[in-house]
Amino acid sequence: MDVKAKLRLALASLRDQAAIGKAVISAGQNNVSADIELAILRCTDRSDGPIDDCYVNELLFLVANAPGSAASLARKLSRRLDTGRDRVVALKTLLLLHRLLRGGDRRFELDIRDLYVSGELRLEPPSCSPPFLRRYAEFLEERMGWVINPAGKLEPVRPAPQRSSGERSPEGTLQRLSRCQTFLDRIMDCLPEETSVSRPDRVTQSALNILLRESFRVYASFCESFEAMAGSFPDFKNQRRDLARGIAKRAASQSLRLQSFYEACRRIVAGKNLDYPRVLVISMEDVSAMDGFLGGCPEGTAWRRLSRPGDSRRPSMAAPCHIKPVGTLGTVEEAGRGPDRGEEETGAGLDASPTLFSRRLETKISTEWVAFDDGEEVPVNLAGDDCSVESGKDLLLSWVVFDDR
Numbered sequence: 001m002d003v004k005a006k007l008r009l010a011l012a013s014l015r016d017q018a019a020i021g022k023a024v025i026s027a028g029q030n031n032v033s034a035d036i037e038l039a040i041l042r043c044t045d046r047s048d049g050p051i052d053d054c055y056v057n058e059l060l061f062l063v064a065n066a067p068g069s070a071a072s073l074a075r076k077l078s079r080r081l082d083t084g085r086d087r088v089v090a091l092k093t094l095l096l097l098h099r100l101l102r103g104g105d106r107r108f109e110l111d112i113r114d115l116y117v118s119g120e121l122r123l124e125p126p127s128c129s130p131p132f133l134r135r136y137a138e139f140l141e142e143r144m145g146w147v148i149n150p151a152g153k154l155e156p157v158r159p160a161p162q163r164s165s166g167e168r169s170p171e172g173t174l175q176r177l178s179r180c181q182t183f184l185d186r187i188m189d190c191l192p193e194e195t196s197v198s199r200p201d202r203v204t205q206s207a208l209n210i211l212l213r214e215s216f217r218v219y220a221s222f223c224e225s226f227e228a229m230a231g232s233f234p235d236f237k238n239q240r241r242d243l244a245r246g247i248a249k250r251a252a253s254q255s256l257r258l259q260s261f262y263e264a265c266r267r268i269v270a271g272k273n274l275d276y277p278r279v280l281v282i283s284m285e286d287v288s289a290m291d292g293f294l295g296g297c298p299e300g301t302a303w304r305r306l307s308r309p310g311d312s313r314r315p316s317m318a319a320p321c322h323i324k325p326v327g328t329l330g331t332v333e334e335a336g337r338g339p340d341r342g343e344e345e346t347g348a349g350l351d352a353s354p355t356l357f358s359r360r361l362e363t364k365i366s367t368e369w370v371a372f373d374d375g376e377e378v379p380v381n382l383a384g385d386d387c388s389v390e391s392g393k394d395l396l397l398s399w400v401v402f403d404d405r
Contacts, residue, residue, distance in 0.1 A: 032062055032066045032069055032072075033069070033072050035058075035062055036059060036062055036063075036069065036072055036073055036076060037076050039055045039058045039059045039062070040059070040073075040076050040077065040080055040093075040096070041080075042055050043055045043056065043059075043092060043096045044080055044089050044092040044093050044096060045089075045092075046086055046088050046089060047088075048088060048201050048202050048203060049202060049203070050202060050203065050206045051092060051095060051096055051099065051206070056096070056099050056100065056103060057103070059073065059096075059100060060100065060103055060104055060108070063104070063108060064104075064105070064108070070108065070111040070112060070115060071115060071120055073100075074112065074115040074116075074120045074121035075120060075121075077093060077096070077097055077121065078120070078121055078122040080093050081093045081094070081122070081123070081124070081125060082122070082124070082126075085126060087129065087130060087133060088201075088203055090125045090126065090129060090133055091132075091133055091136070091203050091204065091207065092203060094123070094125070094133070094136050094137055094140060094207070095203065095206060095207050095210075097112075097123075097140060098140060098143070098207070098210055099210070100112070101143065102148070102210070106147060106148075109147045109148070110147070112144070113144050113145075113147075113157070116141075116144045117144075123137045123140050123141055124137070125137050131192075131193060132190060132192045132193075132200075132204060135186075135189045135190045136190050136207060138186060138189070139186040139187060139189070139190055139211070142182060142183060142186045143183075143186075143214075145157050145179070146179075146183065153217055153221065154183075154214060154217050154218055154221070155176075155221070156175075156176060156179040156180075156183075158172070158175070170232060170236065170240055171240075173225050173228050173229055173232070174229065174240065174243045174244065174247065176221070176225050177222060177225045177226060177229060177247045178243075178247060180218050180219075180221055180222035180225065181222070181247065181250055181251065181254060183215075183218050184215060184218060184219060184222070184254065184258060185254070187211050187212075187214070187215045187261075188257055188258065188261045190207075190208070190211055191261055191264055191265070192204060192208075192268070199268050199270070200268060205268070205269055205270060208265065208268070208269050209269055209274070212262075212265055212269065212274055212276075213274070216274075216275060216276070216277055219258070219277055219279075220277065223280065226247075226251065229244055229247065245287065248282065248286060248287045249284075249287050251282045252282045252283060252284055252286065252287055255279060255280065255281045255282050256281060258279055259279045259281065262276050262277075262279065
């Protein structure tokens with residue numbers, strides 16, 4: 001670092017200390033607005049370190065106990081982002097907002113979303129900001145359209161007519177799939193360009209850590225909804241079929257990109273509790289199977305037979321769609337208000353099945369006890385095979401494995 005850069009950093013630190021001192025004086029007068037500003041200044045200093053959890057919790061406490069203070073928080077965050085010419089300050093401001101969204105309750109999330117829609121909360125970093133900062137701001141704009149449900153999972157905010165029709169309706173499933181794909185695209189856009197040279201700084205790694213955690217949850221929801229779409233595809237008509245085919249084509253290219261994104265993040269993100277999912281690569285052969293169904297060719301017949309829910313012969317998606325598992329599975333230990341809350345969270349691992357639609361085999365135990373006399377041969381039927389067992393007054397507990405394919 002040259003002398004001029006060191007002088008600029010020193011002067012900026014002095015300005016921060018002066019602003020914090022002024023805010024401390026105002027906060028001592030039981031002023032909630034001043035308390036909020038002081039906590040924001042402490043969260044968004046120029047040090048290359050993660051945001052302190054205690055200040056995030058303090059902000060959530062202040063907003064929760066002072067009705068109407070969410071608007072003051074939004075205005076102060078916007079002003080801090082506009083006036084913060086330093087890259088670290090701007091990045092920490094966006095990261096603070098992201099953590100508040102994850103740590104706040106449903107009321108807080110909706111209040112912040114309404115303030116963003118009304119224009120009181122602005123997510124516009126300086127024009128000279130680096131690419132990662134601009135893409136992170138674009139992701140947060142998309143994130144404003146998502147909330148964390150009572151189960152701790154991210155879900156998109158649905159329009160009122162769609163809420164009345166139900167999330168599990170065909171329209172709701174297709175809409176959810178499209179939103180999940182957009183969400184994942186925004187996250188993958190945030191991969192820093194300088195990762196091939198060295199690891200990003202600690203603040204950037206903290207932001208990437210949260211982005212990855214949310215991508216894991218959204219990708220799990222995408223796989224679940226994609227399975228529902230595949231099972232209902234034979235019953236779709238006209239526009240629904242076109243939407244489903246477009247989603248499958250987009251997934252074919254996105255799955256390869258997502259795999260590369262996770263491989264790059266494994267190298268540059270130093271998180272030990274990240275549970276990377278097994279990415280299921282969808283090939284263009286899978287999309288061709290859908291085209292074959294629309295055209296009435298034998299491939300379409302196979303799609304109808306293999307993908308219809310309730311079909312006892314329905315195998316994994318690999319049969320009609322050749323989905324190939326890529327990647328490895330790790331473990332995760334997280335803590336927070338739910339699986340998608342807080343910096344450290346708790347969540348179960350994602351499905352480690354090698355295929356998206358694989359059915360789990362069950363082992364069932366027969367509790368029938370059979371007694372044998374001395375020297376007597378008694379035929380016992382095990383799993384459909386004729387066999388005889390000779391024993392002296394022994395008891396036999398037969399274990400039978402049923403394959404439900």
